[in-house]
Amino acid sequence: MTQRFVIIGTGVAGIAAAQAIRQQLPQASITLIGDEPDLYYSRPGLAYYLTKELPESSLFPIRRSALQKLNIGIVHGRAAQIDPDAHRIQLANGQNLPYDRLLIATGASAALPKLPGTELEGVVKLDNLADTRHIIKLARKTRTAVVIGGGITALEIVEGLAARKIAVHYLLRRDRYWSSVLEDEESRVIETRLREEGVQIHYHTQATQITEKRGRVAGVLMQDGRQIPCQMVAIAVGIRPRLELAAAIGLRMERGILVNEFLQTSQPDIYAAGDVAQVFDPLTGYYNMDSLWGPARQQGYIAGLNMAGGQSPYQKLAPFNVTRLAGLTTTIIGAVGNGQDDDLVGIARGDSETWRQLPAAIAAQKGFDINRMRVMVGSQFLIGAIVMGDQTLSLPLQHLIAEKADITAIRDDLLNPQANLSETLLDFWTSWRNDYATQ
Amino acid sequence: MSLKNLFRHENTRRQALVKGYVVPETARCVQCGICSYHCPIEIDVRLHAWLGQSVKDRHCLTCGECVARCPRGVLSFEVTRFFDERGNA
Structure with missing residues (x-):
């Protein structure tokens, strides 16, 4: 019998899952359910639409027709209820949809503060x-x-x-x-x-x-x-994960839907990925939330592989985001944080819980006008980094942190305020990359 | 621009064409589409970034618009090593 896969949510996690399932199972039935009238677009790209750098028509990476070509069904509507025993989803319009494996990728929506007047026009x-x-x-x-x-x-x-x-x-x-x-x-x-x-x-x-x-x-x-x-x-x-569907059927949850490293919820045939998922990290033993495009895509893809019968664990890399803050390109990688922020309730979009962790590390810093760099130096590895302005070192740092390069040989130089931090890192990156490539 | 510089510019571009192409670092990409929007010959650079493929489109001018415009540093030129500095194979 043809396996039936249903994905709730048409964001990047849902799309990546659909593509992964289709890669594995050319014949399976795949249906995307979404209440987003514009289907799939670049959420981070909205910022550039707002600044007039992009027209609206450029925000759509994959057209509806491309999904149809992959024989991925699209149901436009809101999933109202999941019946895990009967393996069925009820839509708000009363329609029923059976599934064998289900992915919840419903994302998150903006939180509103307790402030009189938030209902006003404007x-x-x-x-x-x-x-x-x-x-x-x-x-x-x-x-x-x-x-x-x-x-x-x-x-x-x-x-x-x-x-x-x-x-x-x-x-x-x-x-x-x-x-x-x-x-x-x-x-x-x-x-x-x-x-x-x-x-x-x-x-x-x-x-x-x-x-x-x-x-x-x-x-x-x-x-x-x-x-x-x-x-x-x-x-x-800040944002709140859209948890209503999961809550109604008693899936295990904390701030998000708890999933194991295979992106599986407490119900074996139901998976979760993206902003709605709080993902187990076997390395730390914690469940983490990110609200980042990259991890959402990666989680969706891994969930898709596993739904199709695979056994791929999601390997959480050092979360990072490249963003523009006041026109200044800024890359944030790994743990760099300082704890609390009163301007946010919980997590924000383009944010990772990992960033706020107080790292067991010493900050090595270099700054000149708008070009700034802060590298969190742990005992053996780099733990995190912020690079503002000149991005020459952002890619090297991203790799050195994600791959846990052993920095013992340059640690003293990194922490020596007299040493040239950029040159030390660039030299180290060049030799590390050559070694890494020949491994 | 002097005639000499004009030739130099053209020469650099031709060198770039045979010696390199645009490569994406997929993990940095958020599919905003600024690259494709600015491509003068409408190559879907964004799709290359999604698939993790270098832009080995023979129409690519290697003009560098996409590399320069990407707000997240996804794209860069990578030099192919089939030719030495003099352009000999």
Whole structure:
């Protein structure tokens, strides 16, 4: 009998899973279910759509027709309920869909803070393509906007609105930007660049209410009594995994759906991948969450292989993201963090829990104007790194950290403030790569 | 631009054509599509990045637009070693 595979979610994890299953089983029936009207697009690309660097039509890497060519069925609708005993999914429109193996890749959606006024017209988030279109439409009538939140998404909105000639006020709860991942000096570099773009940053500030005029945003009231009049309020305080389907059938969960290294949930025929999954890491014994494109694709692919009968473990690499913060290309790799950030509730998009871990490492730093580098030096390996501006070393560091290159020979040089950190790393990378290639 | 420099530019481009091509580092790519959008001859560079394939399209001008525009440093030129510095096989 033909095996039936159903994937809930049409993001990168779902697409990668479908492709993996099709590779393994040319005859199997594969169905993608999604409530996203635009199907599959580059979520990280929305930031560039907002800054006008890309037209909307360029956001779609794989067209519907390409999926149809792979004989992957697409059901447009919302999965309302899973019946694990009967191996059946009920859609919101009442339709039933049987499955042999199921993948939950429902992703995450923006969390809203407890703030009066978030229901008003003019309050926006940046979760999906529809949100982006909405922001762009509203931006035409907006002179001033207030952005609340931390992490990458908040900055994407700040920069997108600034590129659209809107006066932007950015509210931070404490004294600096993204304190859970960046060091003081790194936050300052970003903030200085934002100010140069005309963004007004308000420190130690908390919004207490969004005020209204005829159902529309009129301003933001702050805890010190001041009010910023504005026509738009953008909120990016983090994301919440979409867990409703899993919760209703009692799958094991913490912050996300708990899955083993084969991406399998507590129900053997149900798998989970992407932003919704909290994945077991056999090396540390912990379950981790990332909200990154790369790991989502990798998890989807591995889940697909295993659903098709394979036994491939997901090997968590040092999570990394290359992003632009205030126009400055920034690569974050491995554990670099400082713990808490009041501007976020839980995880944000483009974020990894691993980054916030306080590494057992010493920071070796080098900085000149906008080009900065911080490398977390462990006893034998590099644990993490942040590279801002000049990216010459980001790829070498990514490999050295992911492959756990033994840095004993250069450790003293790395930690010697007089030594040239970049040259030491580049020389080491060149010889390590040659050795690695000949292994 | 002087005539001499014009030739030098063309020479560099031709050298690049026979000596190298654009390679992606797939793990860095988020499929935003800026590379494909800026390709003057509409090569789907993004698809190459998804599949982890070098852009060995014979139409590729090696103009470097995709390499320069990628916001995440996914793309780079890689030199093939079939020719020595003088271009001899």
